[in-house]
Amino acid sequence: MTGMAKPLCRSAAEITKGDLKVMTISEAEVQRLLDPSDLLEGLAEGFRALARGEVQTPDRPAVTLPGTGFLLSMPAWRAGGPIMVKMVSVFEGNLDLGLPNHLAMINLFDETTGAPLCLMDGTCITGIRTAAAAVLSVRLLARPKAAVATIIGAGVQGREHLRLLPLVRDFDEILVTSLNFDDARKLAAGHPRARAVEDPEAAVRRSDVVCLASHSYAPVIEPSWVKPGTHVTSVGYAPPRGELPAVLAHDHQLYVEDGAAFAAPPVGCGELQGIDPAAAIHLGDALLGRAPLRENDEEITVYKAMGIAMEDLVAAELVYRRALAEGNVPSALF
Template sequence: MTNTSSTKLDKAAFEIRKGGLPVRTLSESDVERCLPLPRLLDALEEGFEALERGEVQAPPRPEIVIPGRGFSLAMPAWQPGSKIAVKVVNVFDGNLRAGWPSHLSLITLYEADTGVACCVMDGTYITAVRTAASAALSVRMLARPDARVATVIGAGVQAREHLRLLPLVRQFDHINVCSLHDDEARRLAASHPLARAPGDARAAVAESDVVCLATHSAEPVIDPDWLRPGTHVSSVGYHPPAGELPVRLPREHRLFVETLDALLPPPVGCAELSTIDRARATTLGAVALGKAPGRCNDEDITVYKAMGIAMEDLVAANLALRCAVEQGVGDFMRW
């Protein structure tokens, strides 16, 4: 066999073993401590710009389906200047009955120059907060500057994170929380000074400048006729073969997405968008870079549909690791 390497190694490949390498580990509480929300919003906007410039590698996510139980998605991504990120997220709705989150996730980061693992962190919190943060970023980019009333439809994890993030992007007078489960809406609203639980979703939507759909519903949770002109609508729910977003909204109004892959069928894309012409959609990155207009006037109804993409996990996990190193947070394991 001809040796094509120009550098003579001190040891042959068969003589080299990995040995025990230190890998930082970050728990759910560590990650939450090391992920400042204002910095996350800015980092996500920069990530959407990098995505639009073609700097992010993020192949379509493969899916494993466990019949009657749930599904598992693998989501790798990388861009120059960052660690390689690989997230595995498992969605098992039955977990709630056992007192566990329905979405469980783990993220591993690798050095881009060697492929050596450098961090294993909880991805459950990241999955929740980066999803809500992308919706909040759409509000920052597309809602009217004078938006003062928001409504969150849903009272789960995403609704909780929306309540934390929405006040960072607009000065809301109040935020309505509406749910099929009124008691949960009231308990969630009681946790935030701006929130209230009016009980009447139609009336709440009708008074709102921003409407955020954050459910796991298999069917639309609002009627498009409830919306007033100038409203911005975001939707983060995922429940193929249908979903929470009325298909009329993206068909009749201006549609914004993370990537145009959102218009593909699930599991890569979104069920509510899979029959819509890709030419109707605009990416957040194109808006951020000034390549495409965002809101054009105060009467526009703008619609943002999120799928949750690996770039968001890449950005959030790299930010969490940088902050953890700065603060000396986390433990170490031998790999």
């Protein structure tokens, strides 16, 4: 029309990307920007969205280095936010080198153009979102008057569980035990209601909540130690057997993040192999009221985590949006 500028018409061969500015967020900044209470609420809504079919979480391909480790790609997206892809490596020998055995980076991409927006550390996000999902299950499934919790494992997951558990229950006591008692003692010293114990059986027998957070290739508790009414969570990954006694998952009501938990490792959980996926309840369905929560005070409930990309998406969005709100601007050129 007369007086209106014509659209710029260039061929694909004439259009180049040039330099794009991408925000970068370090591990220290991720830790500062990610509020644990916000993460718990974000994960609750994330699980509901997942159950409603509003979150894309494609299968995660793995590159396996025999005898050394593996690298997973974990993408996710929901409408109204960026596309997220986490790359996470698991190399057990790293601890001997002074590195975490889980290392990760997260990339965010614009949902309209696919252009890169942000590169942030994913290592601490992997740690806290795993614990936060387990602690969310405690909020949903532990008895309201749960007074004693036990954490088995004093590594990254033990640390994050100890930080998050008081956000969902006012525990009188949190017992910490580990293969190395000195590790448990050091971890418990950082919390006023925590206490390191050397006898895991005695701790579990008096606990209302038991959080398995080890890297054990064999079960770390006996089913007979778990008293009626206890809620048990397990986040450790060490196939083929793992830290959770399979009979606990088989004989009691099992809750999982999604159906991928039943896939073969490294995507799924070794402890759940052979269990009918239809017997498990997805957390999102429970949060939406489509499936039951605890039915009585004598029921033992079990949550087995594998970690899903929706959790990383929720955490990364919280970090990115808070960084934007603080005025952080993209600086690195891509």
